Amino acid sequence: MAVYKLVLIRHGESNWNDENRFSGWFDADLSKAGEHEARRGGQALKDAGYEFDICYTSVLKRAIRTLWMVLDSIDQMWVPVHRTWRLNERHYGGLTGLNKSETAAKHGEAQVKVWRRSFDIPPPPMDPGHDFYAVISKDRRYADLSADQLPSCESLKDTIARALPFWNEEIAPQIKKGKRVLIAAHGNSLRGIVKHLEGMSEEAIMELNLPTGIPILYELDKNLKPVKPMQFLGDKETVRKAMEAVAAQGKAKK
């Protein structure tokens, strides 16, 4: 029986998505299209009359701004927002800033395939010589992270391992207190939550690409187990396309 509702939203297109670059921890901003996606997501929540008591997001602007636009759309700018590095996108290490063809040119197609298909093999680390080392690893927002918390690269397994403690210690208790939660984050940090909620295998979570800019609703029982598959909120057409895209993902990989 559904006791709680949880809404997740993955931010939309960033300026770097547009150029097909690995963003990771680089603080890329939303593109105009990404802003539109956020507002459309906000509108969907407004149309469905959603109210929230607390919101969680990462320390990256593409997620924060998505959340801000959603809160503006639903007229709930006053709701408390908790930002955490633990909901950041996966850290792509030495691949940060490279686009797909540069990555293949630099590391070879075979190696790229391994990284893409692997749950626990990280990309090469971002070392002090990397173009983005200073703006990422030395950024003030990470000043409180200990040396072993601050990543130089992450596999999907690593991302999930640092996201889940935040879910368990901060988010889950709030849901159990009856607080209605909205999480605005990134593809891979949200995969961590979805994998945990649904008890998915490593293979299954790697196949899943959550749609962007579309509010994802989970109805949870008293133990925070989903009582039904995730639902997408929005106009019929947007929802239908998103559901089809997700259904097709597993098939394409075979």
Next chain:
Amino acid sequence: MSKYKVILLRHGEGEWNKENRFCSWVDQKLSTDGVKEAQACGRLLREQGYTFDVVFTSLLSRSVHTAWLVLEAMRQEWVPVVKSWRLNERHYGALIGLNRAEMALNHGEQQVKVWRRSYNVTPPPIDQSHPYYQEIYNDRRYSNCDVSKDELPRAESLKQVLDRLLPYWDGTVGPEIRSGRSVLISAHGNSCRALLKHLEGISDSDIVNVTLPTGTPVLLELDENLRAVKPRQLLGDQVKIQAAIKMVEDQGKVKPAA
């Protein structure tokens, strides 16, 4: 001796500011000009090299939105934002929604000045018959405050604003400043004035003449007791600032007959 710096900011124009109406606890959004003011303020703070560790706002959207726009312009969206009713604009009671110039015509510029700028004159309280009563007190944002809805004000003098703001300053904002964190307070004309009165030790009679321009960062340098060591500094183009102050003061005047 200056030990800490804090920035206060009064949000920019809301729709009702344009109409010269007492907005107070009604949740008006920023106008397009108000948005631009906040963005310009953020750019100025960025140019002058300010960084923040925490931002405090009220529960009113225009104060939160201003903080967001400032953080965006400063590329510090990741900085925590903490919201409290104790930084809300002064509660204008039964005067909420009334046009200031009309009030001046009906009650005289002097009475309006007394209501707006005196220290301990409380306007008549808002009651259930007031057109904005339900909108304010049925709002969910006031269901989880540190006081019950019944204990929230129905009208306030500036003194009463300070009375409910000071515990928040002492208990929440002050400790952040003392731990060395850089603080931005994005609030309202009167909640900022109340705080200034306390920090600068402005007298009850002098506070009447203190006007803060909108969208202009106010820098306060504080000693180890969190008292101002020098007069507040308004950051930015000084000519524009004087014009902005005059504009706020003129709101209380009767409009000349056409």
